[in-house]
Amino acid sequence: MLARLASFAFQGIETVPVEIQVQVAPGLPAFSVVGLPDKAVGESRERVRAAMTSIGLSLPPKRILVNLAPADLQKEGSHFDLPIALALLAAMGIVPIEDIAEHAALGELGLDGRLAPVAGVLPAAIGAASRGLGLICPASQGAEAAWAGDARVLPAESLLQLINHFRGEQVIAPPDRPALPPAPPGLDLLDVKGQETAKRALEVAAAGGHNLILIGPPGAGKSMLAARMPGLLPELTPAEALEVSMVHSVAGMLRDGRLVTRPPFRDPHHSASQAALTGGGHRARPGEISLAHRGVLFLDELPEFPRQTLEALRQPLETGRTTVARASAHVTYPARFQLVAAMNPCRCGHLGDPARECTKAPRCGEEYQGRLSGPLLDRIDLFVEVQPIAPAELTRVRPGEPTAAVAVRVAEARARQRARYGADGPASNAEADGEVLRTTLEAEADALALAEQAAVRLRLSTRGFARTLRVARTLADLAGSAAVKRLHVAEALTWRARGVREVA
Numbered sequence: 291m292l293a294r295l296a297s298f299a300f301q302g303i304e305t306v307p308v309e310i311q312v313q314v315a316p317g318l319p320a321f322s323v324v325g326l327p328d329k330a331v332g333e334s335r336e337r338v339r340a341a342m343t344s345i346g347l348s349l350p351p352k353r354i355l356v357n358l359a360p361a362d363l364q365k366e367g368s369h370f371d372l373p374i375a376l377a378l379l380a381a382m383g384i385v386p387i388e389d390i391a392e393h394a395a396l397g398e399l400g401l402d403g404r405l406a407p408v409a410g411v412l413p414a415a416i417g418a419a420s421r422g423l424g425l426i427c428p429a430s431q432g433a434e435a436a437w438a439g440d441a442r443v444l445p446a447e448s449l450l451q452l453i454n455h456f457r458g459e460q461v462i463a464p465p466d467r468p469a470l471p472p473a474p475p476g477l478d479l480l481d482v483k484g485q486e487t488a489k490r491a492l493e494v495a496a497a498g499g500h501n502l503i504l505i506g507p508p509g510a511g512k513s514m515l516a517a518r519m520p521g522l523l524p525e526l527t528p529a530e531a532l533e534v535s536m537v538h539s540v541a542g543m544l545r546d547g548r549l550v551t552r553p554p555f556r557d558p559h560h561s562a563s564q565a566a567l568t569g570g571g572h573r574a575r576p577g578e579i580s581l582a583h584r585g586v587l588f589l590d591e592l593p594e595f596p597r598q599t600l601e602a603l604r605q606p607l608e609t610g611r612t613t614v615a616r617a618s619a620h621v622t623y624p625a626r627f628q629l630v631a632a633m634n635p636c637r638c639g640h641l642g643d644p645a646r647e648c649t650k651a652p653r654c655g656e657e658y659q660g661r662l663s664g665p666l667l668d669r670i671d672l673f674v675e676v677q678p679i680a681p682a683e684l685t686r687v688r689p690g691e692p693t694a695a696v697a698v699r700v701a702e703a704r705a706r707q708r709a710r711y712g713a714d715g716p717a718s719n720a721e722a723d724g725e726v727l728r729t730t731l732e733a734e735a736d737a738l739a740l741a742e743q744a745a746v747r748l749r750l751s752t753r754g755f756a757r758t759l760r761v762a763r764t765l766a767d768l769a770g771s772a773a774v775k776r777l778h779v780a781e782a783l784t785w786r787a788r789g790v791r792e793v794a
Contacts, residue, residue: 314350368398425443483690509678586627
């Protein structure tokens with residue numbers, strides 16, 4: 291008897307159809323899995339055997355062959371447990387072959403037959419719906435699968451429950467789509483005393499999606515400022531929320547079936563490896579830059595990251611994606627993130643402070659800042675110097691604007707950008723490039739003349755010149771101006787630097 295059931299492998303957030311073929315034939319008792327299974331898939335034989343024993347079923351004393359087609363595609367993960375078990379039950383005549391053929395399935399089996407959650411349910415549900423199939427998944431992830439439009443979802447608690455459902459002895463109710471999560475209370479800019487220049491830079495960076503670096507001595511408030519960036523960003527659009535949620539689903543980080551509706555904020559430690567930051571590992575999982583897709587990646591103590599790890603950011607910062615290359619396949623993840631970084635001016639952190647100057651200055655600062663390459667710094671749009679506030683002034687400084695007030699201006703600027711570029715165009719000024727930037731800049735003649743003169747005098751690269759114009763376009767959007775004026779270019783140039791040394 292031969293039975294078939296659909297499942298999926300994952301390449302990035304894309305699903306690759308896999309057909310589970312199970313044959314029960316006369317011969318010496320054996321249970322074999324072929325089709326390039328990894329160790330987790332190979333071990334599914336024992337989990338399936340134990341799960342069936344727990345519900346009172348035994349495998350027939352025959353030759354059982356499981357083929358995962360296509361056979362030349364590497365199969366990874368424990369989510370193949372459930373489709374193998376269901377196809378085997380169909381081949382044994384316990385559940386109807388015709389009924390399970392209308393579904394795809396994924397889930398991990400416990401030894402008692404219960405289904406455990408697995409990664410990738412949301413993209414699998416979308417892939418099943420696009421092929422006209424229903425999806426069988428663990429009950430704890432039914433709400434996650436319900437976001438896939440009109441997909442028919444069977445969320446099951448156990449293998450026995452599925453058997454009863456397909457035999458007509460029990461009905462599994464479809465899952466309810468959960469309500470969108472309320473916006474969590476964010477950190478408020480009111481908590482930051484003074485630092486009006488740095489707050490202005492945060493607003494500009496949030497309004498245009500620009501990369502930002504904060505430079506200053508320890509305790510000046512760099513990390514405190516960066517942590518308030520997510521509260522300034524607008525809600526994700528439905529398309530963005532679905533894309534971000536698919537990345538988190540593949541990483542196994544989508545909690546309670548709720549979509550990610552707020553821009554994510556990721557802040558890895560400076561000891562993170564290149565694979566942890568850009569993606570990779572044994573199963574080519576998404577890295578921090580992909581988990582920060584459509585959100586913020588905050589790198590504190592930037593020069594302390596390994597240089598090779600930082601250099602790996604250069605291409606994703608330009609293309610908005612990262613590719614993990616393997617001998618058998620290339621896996622691509624989206625990585626359109628906004629980089630916010632913080633660093634000290636030197637290793638001791640007090641370069642330029644007459645009262646606490648170290649004995650190694652200026653070589654201390656030169657060596658420390660020299661860990662950052664010119665090409666990486668050229669991809670930063672705003673360089674901001676953050677100086678500490680004297681203790682005597684902290685109680686006297688006037689309160690600034692709350693995050694909510696600044697977020698309104700940021701949302702209005704983003705709305706102008708979406709209206710300018712259209713639904714299929716760049717999501718922000720930072721993404722506008724080439725012909726799109728040229729045709730939508732609308733800069734006054736004297737503004738362009740100032741930008742060109744400054745580019746020559748400051749020796750800006752072509753990339754640096756284009757990024758300056760994008761920041762100027764954002765400043766015009768914040769001011770509600772249809773055209774980029776001279777004052778917008780002038781302010782954009784004040785944020786621009788050829789390197790950290792000029793700002794520190």
